[in-house]
Amino acid sequence: xxxxxxxxxxxxxxxxxxxxxxxxxxxxxxxxxxxxxxxxxxxxxxxxxxxxxxxxxxxxxxxxxxxxxxxxxxxxxxxxxxxxxxxxxxxxxxxxxxxxxxxxxxxxxxxxxxxxxxxxxxxxxxxxxxxxxxxxxxxxxxxxxxxxxxxxxxxxxxxxxxxxxxxxxxxxxxxxxxxxxxxxxxxxxxxxxxxxxxxxxxxxxxxxxxxxxxxxxxxxxxxxxxxxxxxxxxxxxxxxxxxxxxxxxxxxxxxxxxxxxxxxxxxxxxxx
Amino acid sequence: xxxxxxxxxxxxxxxxxxxxxxxxxxxxxxxxxxxxxxxxxxxxxxxxxxxxxxxxxxxxxxxxxxxxxxxxxxxxxxxxxxxxxxxxxxxxxxxxxxxxxxxxxxxxxxxxxxxxxxxxxxxxxxxxxxxxxxxxxxxxxxxxxxxxxxxxxxxxxxxxxxxxxxxxxxxxxxxxxxxxxxxxxxxxxxxxxxxxxxxxxxxxxxxxxxxxxxxxxxxxxxxxxxxxxxxxxxxxxxxxxxxxxxxxxxxxxxxxxxxxxxxxxxxxxxxxxxxxxxxxxxxxxxxxxxxxxx
Numbered sequence: 001x002x003x004x005x006x007x008x009x010x011x012x013x014x015x016x017x018x019x020x021x022x023x024x025x026x027x028x029x030x031x032x033x034x035x036x037x038x039x040x041x042x043x044x045x046x047x048x049x050x051x052x053x054x055x056x057x058x059x060x061x062x063x064x065x066x067x068x069x070x071x072x073x074x075x076x077x078x079x080x081x082x083x084x085x086x087x088x089x090x091x092x093x094x095x096x097x098x099x100x101x102x103x104x105x106x107x108x109x110x111x112x113x114x115x116x117x118x119x120x121x122x123x124x125x126x127x128x129x130x131x132x133x134x135x136x137x138x139x140x141x142x143x144x145x146x147x148x149x150x151x152x153x154x155x156x157x158x159x160x161x162x163x164x165x166x167x168x169x170x171x172x173x174x175x176x177x178x179x180x181x182x183x184x185x186x187x188x189x190x191x192x193x194x195x196x197x198x199x200x201x202x203x204x205x206x207x208x209x210x211x212x213x214x215x216x217x218x219x220x221x222x223x224x225x226x227x228x229x230x231x232x233x234x235x236x237x238x239x240x241x242x243x244x245x246x247x248x249x250x251x252x253x254x255x256x257x258x259x260x261x262x263x264x265x266x267x268x269x270x271x272x
Numbered sequence: 273x274x275x276x277x278x279x280x281x282x283x284x285x286x287x288x289x290x291x292x293x294x295x296x297x298x299x300x301x302x303x304x305x306x307x308x309x310x311x312x313x314x315x316x317x318x319x320x321x322x323x324x325x326x327x328x329x330x331x332x333x334x335x336x337x338x339x340x341x342x343x344x345x346x347x348x349x350x351x352x353x354x355x356x357x358x359x360x361x362x363x364x365x366x367x368x369x370x371x372x373x374x375x376x377x378x379x380x381x382x383x384x385x386x387x388x389x390x391x392x393x394x395x396x397x398x399x400x401x402x403x404x405x406x407x408x409x410x411x412x413x414x415x416x417x418x419x420x421x422x423x424x425x426x427x428x429x430x431x432x433x434x435x436x437x438x439x440x441x442x443x444x445x446x447x448x449x450x451x452x453x454x455x456x457x458x459x460x461x462x463x464x465x466x467x468x469x470x471x472x473x474x475x476x477x478x479x480x481x482x483x484x485x486x487x488x489x490x491x492x493x494x495x496x497x498x499x500x501x502x503x504x505x506x507x508x509x510x511x512x513x514x515x516x517x518x519x520x521x522x523x524x525x526x527x528x529x530x531x532x533x534x535x536x537x538x539x540x541x542x543x544x545x546x547x548x549x550x551x552x553x554x555x556x557x558x559x560x561x562x563x564x565x566x
Contacts, residue, residue: 097462103455105474107477107558117463140295144295148559150560152298168463168464196287
């Protein structure tokens with residue numbers, strides 16, 4: 001499946017991004033994407049000429065301080081929004097988006113929420129039942145089918161969201177700070193869980209976070225964005241063996257290095 | 273490093289155990305009180321209030337503020353109700369049927385208009401404030417026109433009942449849709465819900481709590497308009513609660529008037545709290561809108 005949003009003014013020939021040699025094989029490719037909100041006088045640029053490629057099956061973490069346009073970028077890839085200029089191409093299958101907050105439907109049970117994803121893909125009822133059960137088993141929520149979202153803990157809700165996303169049979173998982181509101185303990189366990197699911201399913205993951213260690217813990221590659229407007233300023237390949245531990249020295253070392261770079265970026269916005 | 277080693281081989285099992293451990297720790301909910309206890313907790317204050325009202329009423333009668341033929345006590349009203357039992361029941365049946373019929377029609381119209389106005393920008397600009405305006409207009413004010421249009425007949429009452437209830441129902445739906453958290457709409461779009469499917473599966477259920485509040489208010493307006501209508505538009509040979517009120521007044525039968533008033537009040541309370549109140553509470557609890565800490 002290919003979906004390309006093309007804007008007229010800044011259409012450039014299909015040059016390969018210098019960052020990656022894979023070119024047209026990329027699951028997601030952004031080419032000089034700029035997104036501006038508002039009009040003329042009070043236009044706010046959210047993204048400025050962002051070019052990024054994500055390989056199929058790759059786990060890429062987008063890292064940035066506030067105002068780096070992380071969510072805007074995910075919306076563009078998810079097809080919820082269009083770039084002002086530049087192109088966004090998604091070739092690696094259907095994308096789905098997972099949110100930070102409670103994006104579960106409060107009137108549906110855990111089962112109902114996951115089931116809706118399948119229902120909207122027009123899968124027959126008997127088929128759905130089994131699939132929902134299997135999905136809930138994947139995220140270790142068997143036994144909680146009949147609970148309402150508000151009866152679950154934050155970590156469990158995010159796992160239901162994950163099951164729902166997997167139920168869409170999307171090949172690309174976009175995650176918008178999915179563990180941002182969880183306590184550290186739960187977050188660590190969910191990192192393990194996500195890593196396991198990613199390895200089992202071969203999903204392509206684009207994961208947005210402002211937590212440097214989380215990015216290093218999870219990503220094959222960490223892409224650092226600047227703020228206001230968002231721009232790619234650096235990329236860090238993460239060559240640490242999996243499974244990783246967030247408290248390991250190798251993760252901490254690389255995280256320290258990236259944090260230094262991130263702080264440089266933040267300082268540029270200071271008043272001094 | 274020992275920490276990492278210990279996780280090595282059976283890390284999948286460890287992960288399972290950790291997840292279920294965290295889940296169990298976080299799922300400890302306070303037990304809900306038993307059904308009987310809840311029913312009793314809801315009932316006794318109401319019974320006390322009724323008893324108190326009866327006592328005050330009787331005290332006022334005993335005080336001799338008004339002669340007893342004008343203001344009879346509870347006992348006399350009780351007798352009057354059973355003296356005229358058959359008429360009262362048939363009158364209540366007619367009135368209730370008119371109310372339900374008008375309300376159901378208003379439900380269809382109000383929901384349709386509400387959905388259109390909430391989702392179509394131009395319609396919102398054109399009719400949004402008009403609906404609120406209609407809601408504030410006393411429905412009795414419609415009767416002169418209704419009588420000219422439909423004569424002194426069922427049609428006039430029906431017309432006013434529908435006009436009384438529909439704006440509240442429409443407004444309930446509109447404000448429900450307006451207050452849907454954007455994240456739920458985005459979530460629906462990510463899942464691939466579009467157009468009518470999105471309306472049926474996402475927007476309508478998300479707006480349900482406010483919609484039911486609108487229905488409740490709509491019924492209150494319908495019931496009020498209906499009784500006003502029955503006092504004004506009396507149809508020969510047909511018993512209704514409004515007509516009974518008027519008939520008893522003409523016979524200077526205060527006890528009869530009060531008995532009918534109590535019937536009106538009881539029907540109103542029953543439908544409001546048993547039907548809409550229960551629906552509202554069930555939905556709020558299901559949606560997690562109830563504070564469990566209190």
